[in-house]
Amino acid sequence: MASGLETFIANVKALPRTFRESAVRHGAPTSDRTRSQAVFGNLFLHIHATRTHPHSLKLTSTWALGVSLVSQYAILLATGVLLMVYYKPSIETAYDSIKDLHYVVPTGRYIRNIHRWAAHMMVATCILHMARVFYTASYKPPREFNWVMGMFLFVMTLLFSFTGYLLPWDQLAYWAITIGANIAASPNELAEALGLPKAFYLGDLIKEVLLGGSTVGQEALIRFYVLHIAVLPLVFTAGLGVHMWRIRKDGGIARPDGNPTAASKGVGSMAPQKATTSSELTKTYGLMAVVPDKSAHTGQHTDETVPTWPYLFRAELLVFMVTLVICVMLGLLFDAPLTELANPNVPENPAKAPWYFLGLQELVSYSAFVGGVVIPTIVILGLALIPYLDREPDPPGKWFGWAHEKYVGRASLVYGAVAAILSVAIPVRFGWLRNWFPEIPQIAIILINPGSLLTIAYALWSLFILKRTGSTRLGAVALFTCFLVGFVILTYVGTYLRGPNWDFYWSRSQWPTH
Amino acid sequence: MPGRLEPESVPRRDFLGLAGLWSAGLAILGSIAGMARLPKPRVLPETSSQFRIGRATDFAPGTVRVIGEQNVRVIGTNEGVAAMSLVCTHLGCIVSEEGGGFGCPCHGSKFDVAGNVVGGPAPAPLKWLDVSASADGSLVVDKGRSVAPGTYFKLA
Ligand code: HEM
C-alpha cells in the first residue's frame, strides 16, 4: 500500500512535467531542431513551413499587410464577442444596448470603438494588400488560386461591414441598409424597363430572402445579425485557413528567383520561378530530417532559409503588436458614430454609406442596377480572373518587375484619374441624358450613364495597352491601376464633395442650412 | 472480356458502391434544397398595407394631406381623391416637397407634382395607390396596390 501511495505522490509531483510532455509532443523548443518540430507538429503553427526565406521577412516584400489583416481579424473577433455580451438584436432594444455600451458598460465604448476602427482598417488594408500582391506580380502560377481566395476574402470583408452596419439601428444604419437592400433588388429596374411580367422580378425574391420582408425591420435585423456573428465568421475563418495554407503549399511568399543559389542571391534575378511546387513540398519534409546536420549551428540552410521559429514568429508578433497599438489609439481618440434612432419616415440627408461604399454610391446615383449590380460584378470578376488571363512569366515577388511596367502604370494613373474626374464633372456641370432629352426611354438611362461609360473607357484603355505592347501583364497593369484610381477618386467625391440631395459641393461649409 | 458479345456488366460491388454514393449525394442536395427554402418567408411580417385616412368629406377639392407615418400623400380634387406614395422609386428614400414637385435626399431624383420623373436616377414615377371606401364610409388607402397615375376615387 505504501508504495502505491508513494507512486501517487511522485505522479502528483511530476504532474506539471508529464502534463506538458503530453500536450507538447517534443522537447522544450530550445534548439533549431525542437523548434522545427514544434512548428511542424503543432496544429496552429504548422500553417507555416519550418523554414522561411529571408526575402519573405523583408518589410518591403509584403509591407506586412497580410499579417496585419490577420491581426485585425483577430482583434475584430475578440472585440466582437465582447460586444455580443450586451448587444440585443431587436429593433426595440438594439439602439439602447449600443447606447449602454457607449455610456454605461465599463470599457464598452473603447471595445466598440476598436471594433469599428479595426473594421475600417481591414477594408483599407485589404485593398492595399491586393495592390501589393498585384504590383509584385505575386499572383503568377502557382498562386492563381490564392488570388481568387483573396478576392473571396475581400468580398466577405465587405459583407462583414455591410451586415455590421445595420446593427446599431440608428438613422445611418437604417438608411444605408435600406439603400443597400434596394440595390440588391434593382434587377427589377431592368425587368420594369423591358416591360417583363411580374415573374421576372428577381429583385423581389432577393429582397425577401435578405430582409425577410419588403422593408428593413425586425426580420432584417435578426438576419443581418446571424450573418454577422455566425455565418460570416465561420465562412471567413475557413477561407482564411485555405488562404494561409495555400501560401505554404505554393512555396511561401513569392520571390523573384524561386530557389536562389549562392550566385543569384538576393532579388533582381529575372530567372522565372521554378515551375511547380512539388519540389518545394518534398523539400519541406526533407528539411525536417536534415535540420540538425546542416543548419543548427549557423541558422543558414544551403538554400539560405532561416528557421521560422524565431525569425518569422518574431516578425508576426511585431506586426500584431503594431496593429493592436494603432487600433487601441484610434479607439481611445475617436468615437464610433451613433446617430439618432432609426426613423423609417425621415431619411438622413445626405444618406451616406460607409466610405468604402461611397464610390459605389456615386455609380448608383446614375443607375441602381448598372451602378450597383452590373459594374461591381464585372469589377470583381475581372479582378478575380487576372491571374488566368495574364500568365506571362513575370518575375514574381519583385515590385514593378516587368519591362515598362512603371511607365504603363504611370500613364494609366493619369488616364484613369482624368476619366474618373470627367465622369463626375460632366454630369455635375452639364447634366445628363434626362436633362437633355426629357422623353428618353428609361432603358437608355439605365445603360448609358457616366458609370458604365467610365467602365468601358477603362476596359478599352486596357485593351489598347495590351495591343500596343503585346503584353498581357501590361494590359493587366493598365486595368488594375485604372480600377485603383477610379476607386479612390469616386470614393473621395462621394465622401467629401457630395452634400444634401447628393448635390455637388466643394466643401461642407457650402451645404444649405435648414 | 474480349470477344464476348454481351456488354460487360457493371460488377456488383461497383454498382452498390455507386448507388451508395449517388444516394448520399442526392440526400445532401435534397437537404440543402430543403434548408434553402427556410429563409424565404411565406407571409411577410408586415403590418397591414391598408389604412384609413378619414371620411370622404375631409378631402374637399384642394385638400393636400401628407400622412407621415405611412409615407403617403393624399390629395382631394374635383375629380376625386388620390393617394401617392412618397417612397422614392430609385432606392427607397423618402421624398419631400421641393419647388412645386418632389426631391429625394439620397441621390437627387426629382419628380413633378404628379410623381413623374424629371431628373436623377429614379427609374419610375412615384406610385399612385389604390383608394377605396370601406363599409362604414371612411376612405382606405392600400399601399400594397398601385394604380395607374391619374386614377381618382370618385366621391359619390
Ligand atoms: C481579407 C483578408 C485577407 C487576409 C487576412 C490575407 C492574408 C494574407 C497573408 C497573411 C499573406 C502572406 C503575405 C503577406 O503578408 O502579404 C497573404 C498573401 C497573399 N494574398 Fe492575401 N489576405 C487577404 C485578402 C487578399 C486579397 C483581397 C487578395 C487579392 C485578391 C489576396 C491575395 C493574396 C495572394 C495571391 C497572396 C500570396 C502572395 C505571395 O505569395 O507573395 N489576399 N494574404
Ligand code: FES
Ligand atoms: S433613393 Fe431617391 S434618389 Fe436614390
